[in-house]
Amino acid sequence: MTVKHLTQAEVARRWCLSPRTLERWRWLGQGPAFLKLGGRVAYRLEDIETFEAAQTRDATSAPQPAQAKMRAPVPHRQAA
16 A cells, blocks of 8 residues: 655645644644655655545534644743
């Protein structure tokens, strides 16, 4: 089985988002699963499609899926 990978730019184009939005989601622990390979970020197509399916709602008032809810960022430690 061949695994298809997408770059950050490809996912951003697919969803009509800024690449910075995907960067922010990664920092916040939101969004689809991703791979970090030698400093480069890649997304498996399977993970993208799973994330898209999880965003399906029946009404605008439906609760947000647990996976996409905002989580408070962990504060950075100050250098001494």
